[in-house]
Amino acid sequence: xxxxxxxxxxxxxxxxxxxxxxxxxxxxxTVLNLAIPSLIRELGxxxxxxxxxxxxxxxxxxGLLLTAGSLSDRFGRRRMLILGLAVFGxxxxxxxxxxxxxxxxxxxAAMGVGGSLLMPSTLSILMTTFxxxxxxxxxxxxxxxxxxxxxxxxxxxxxxxxxYWWGSVFLLNIPVxxxxxxxxxxxxPESKGDQRPIDPVGVLLSIAALGSIVYVIIEREWNIxxxxxxxxxxxxxxVWEARSVHPMLPLGVFRNRDFTGTALTLLLMVxxxxxxxxxxxxxxxxVLGYGPMKAGLALLPYAVAAAVCNGLGATLGKTLSNxxxxxxxxxVMGVAFAVLAVGEGYVWVLVSMLVMGVGGGLAGPAAYxxxxxxxPLEHAGVGSxxxxxxxxxxxxxxxAVLGSVLAGVFTSEMPGDAPEAARESIGAAFxxxxxxxxxxxxxxxxxxxxxxxxxxxxxxxxxGVVLLRSRPVSTPAPDQPEAATVS
Numbered sequence: 326x327x328x329x330x331x332x333x334x335x336x337x338x339x340x341x342x343x344x345x346x347x348x349x350x351x352x353x354x355t356v357l358n359l360a361i362p363s364l365i366r367e368l369g370x371x372x373x374x375x376x377x378x379x380x381x382x383x384x385x386x387x388g389l390l391l392t393a394g395s396l397s398d399r400f401g402r403r404r405m406l407i408l409g410l411a412v413f414g415x416x417x418x419x420x421x422x423x424x425x426x427x428x429x430x431x432x433x434a435a436m437g438v439g440g441s442l443l444m445p446s447t448l449s450i451l452m453t454t455f456x457x458x459x460x461x462x463x464x465x466x467x468x469x470x471x472x473x474x475x476x477x478x479x480x481x482x483x484x485x486x487x488x489y490w491w492g493s494v495f496l497l498n499i500p501v502x503x504x505x506x507x508x509x510x511x512x513x514p515e516s517k518g519d520q521r522p523i524d525p526v527g528v529l530l531s532i533a534a535l536g537s538i539v540y541v542i543i544e545r546e547w548n549i550x551x552x553x554x555x556x557x558x559x560x561x562x563x564v565w566e567a568r569s570v571h572p573m574l575p576l577g578v579f580r581n582r583d584f585t586g587t588a589l590t591l592l593l594m595v596x597x598x599x600x601x602x603x604x605x606x607x608x609x610x611x612v613l614g615y616g617p618m619k620a621g622l623a624l625l626p627y628a629v630a631a632a633v634c635n636g637l638g639a640t641l642g643k644t645l646s647n648x649x650x651x652x653x654x655x656x657v658m659g660v661a662f663a664v665l666a667v668g669e670g671y672v673w674v675l676v677s678m679l680v681m682g683v684g685g686g687l688a689g690p691a692a693y694x695x696x697x698x699x700x701p702l703e704h705a706g707v708g709s710x711x712x713x714x715x716x717x718x719x720x721x722x723x724x725a726v727l728g729s730v731l732a733g734v735f736t737s738e739m740p741g742d743a744p745e746a747a748r749e750s751i752g753a754a755f756x757x758x759x760x761x762x763x764x765x766x767x768x769x770x771x772x773x774x775x776x777x778x779x780x781x782x783x784x785x786x787x788x789g790v791v792l793l794r795s796r797p798v799s800t801p802a803p804d805q806p807e808a809a810t811v812s
Contacts, residue, residue, distance in 0.1 A: 335512055336454050340463055342508045343447045344470040346406060349413060349501045350440055351474025356482035356494040361603075362610050363491035363617070364429075365752035372732070372750045374426040379603075379724060380539075381430045385437030386444075387717035388536035392528045394445035394710025395573045399523060402446045402453075402516045402706055407509050409443030412436075414502035420495040432495075444713050449705035452697055453516050464697075465639035465690040469632045480625075483618030526565055527573035534558035539718065542725045574707055584699035586792030587651070588712070590785050591692050592719045594655060597662070597781030598681075599723025604731065604771045605674065611751050612764045613671060623671065627678035634686020647691040648793035654688025655786035657681075662779035666772045677775075684782075695793075727777060731770045738766035 357379065364370040364378065397405040413436055420432035448467065455463045478497070485493040537555035541548055566572040578584050602624075609620040638650055661681035664673060693712070700708030732749070739748040740762050747754040747763070754763035 336459075338512050339454050340451065340466060342505060342513055343451055344467060345501065345505045345508060346410060346443055347447050347467065347470045348474055349410065349498055349505060350444060351471045352478040352481075352497050352501065353413075353417070353436070353495075356478040356497060360482065360486060360491050360494050360617075361607060362752060363486050364426075365750070367491050368426055368429070370426045370429075374430070376724075376728065377430045378426065378433055380721065382433040382437040382440065383717055383721045383724070384536065384539045385434045386440045387539045387714055387721060388532050389438060389441035390445060390710040390714045390717065391531045391535065391574060391707060393441040394449070394707040394713075395524070395528070396706075397442075397446050397449060397710075398517065398706035400517070402450045403509060403513050404515065405442045405706075406446035406450065406513075407506055409439045409441070409446065410502045410506045410509070411439070413439030413443060414499050414506075415439075417495045417498035417502070421492045421499075423492060445706050445710035448693070448697065448709035448712065450513070450516055452700075452705040452709070457698070460698075461639045461642045461690055461694050464693045465635045468689045468693060469635045473628065473632065478621070480618065480621045483616070483621035486617035522571050524566075524569060524571055524573040527562065527569065530558050530562035530565060531573065534562050535714065535718075539721045542718075542721045574711065575701075578700055578708065578711070581699040582792065582794060583647075583695050586789070586794070587647070587692055587695040587699075588715050589792065590651060590655070590789040591696070591712075592715050593781050593785035593788060594658070594688065594692075595716045595719030596723045596726075597778040597785065598658065598685075599720040600727035600731075600774065601681075601778065603724060603728065604774055607751065608674070608767065608771055609671075611755065612767055623674070624678070626675055627682050630679045630682025631685050631689075632682075634683045635690055636686075638687045638690045641687070642691055642694065646795045647695040648789060648795045650691035651688045651695070651793060652786045652789045654684045654686070654691070655782050655789060657684030657687065659779045659782035659786065660684075662775045662782060666775035666779060669768055727774045730777060731767075731774050734770035734773045735763075735766045738769050739763065 361375055364375060368374075370378065393405065393409075416432050416435035416439055419435065420429055423429045423432055451463050451467055452460065481497055482494040485496070534555055537551045537558060541551050541555060563576070566574055566576050605624070606620060609615045609623055610617065615623060638654070641650060658681055661677045661684055664680060665677035667673070668676075696712050697705070697708060700711075735751065736748045739754065739759070743754070743759050743762070744757055747757045747759045751763045751767050754760070754766075
């Protein structure tokens with residue numbers, strides 16, 4: 326690759342398109358969490374419905390990520406980006422028009438298809454557009470978008486929820502997706518990786534393995550058939566990919582200690598913080614009595630702290646090793662969850678979010694840089710998909726496990742003579758008049774969940790200490806971008 330193709334004079338505009346595309350996904354996720362009480366009240370959604378509305382997207386998204394990443398390398402990353410945006414926008418329109426919980430679940434599943442096409446392309450295009458010396462700064466901007474989504478989604482979504490019906494929150498996705506498509510067509514050149522043949526066996530095995538794994542996690546039941554399918558498909562995928570002449574996922578990346586160590590550390594980190602928005606949005610609205618828009622604005626400090634510290638993390642990355650930044654950030658995040666666990670009221674939430682933003686800003690850019698720099702550029706799409714898959718699996722585990730913990734503790738803390746419906750859901754408890762007991766029970770449940778998250782953040786930091794390697798930071802010459810090796 327010639328250096329002038331990497332030093333595209335439009336590269337910062339291209340980064341803007343990538344960030345806008347990512348913003349579609351971030352707005353959707355944060356808006357949906359905020360809309361949970363409205364879904365319960367206006368659509369008559371049960372706790373099981375809510376769980377599937379959240380998880381249908383994750384199930385499809387995680388199951389298709391590796392395949393989508395591989396296809397983007399083969400057929401063009403810009404093409405897959407645009408296709409993903411189109412599918413996501415149309416599916417959002419279907420969600421707007423839904424009148425039953427199952428229709429929202431179906432629309433969310435379709436949005437998962439669009440997200441799986443879109444997400445890997447954003448990071449892989451970034452990797453092939455920016456040289457090594459600019460890549461960390463670009464990644465910091467890319468990861469900051471998720472924080473912007475935390476602000477923009479709840480704020481705009483809160484306004485819509487206060488003035489319109491629950492389905493209006495999905496309207497936010499449509500104009501943003503349309504604008505991103507136009508910008509991608511106008512500004513972005515096509516980018517392709519290794520033109521190897523499609524690996525249909527690898528595709529089927531990866532979908533079967535990832536889909537069944539996430540399904541077992543979501544269902545939280547010992548479904549022997551799905552567990553066997555997950556194990557057989559996963560083993561079959563590894564064996565096939567190891568022997569395939571043109572593998573969908575080059576298994577050699579796992580021999581790279583930086584890749585494997587960071588991936589496992591990131592998995593634990595995502596597990597620890599994956600359900601935090603699920604907890605906080607319900608706590609702010611049900612327990613503290615905030616309206617949807619006020620609840621959205623109450624999350625603003627987290628976004629500001631994370632955005633500022635993402636830039637700080639990118640700057641420190643020029644002098645400190647990825648290991649130092651990742652481990653330090655995880656320890657700070659552990660402190661943030663402990664703060665959330667011990668206090669009650671918004672002041673404690675505020676302090677926790679500020680500290681959490683600092684930790685995420687330090688660890689995030691360093692973790693993305695460590696993973697992606699360990700992957701050859703010709704496999705950037707599938708490498709990005711692998712990174713996304715780890716995070717989605719961690720998120721699914723977090724929502725399933727911490728969601729179960731929240732539900733279990735809430736039920737145990739409610740009065741024994743309360744109706745079963747009131748003991749299962751804080752929304753139902755409010756409707757049945759058990760307001761104060763429900764507030765106390767949910768506060769205790771969130772504290773328990775926060776302690777678990779703190780434990781996993783500390784465990785991730787310890788894993789990083791053991792697995793990650795400290796390396797002196799070196800900056801390549803500006804006109805000599807470096808492709809990572811697999812050794």
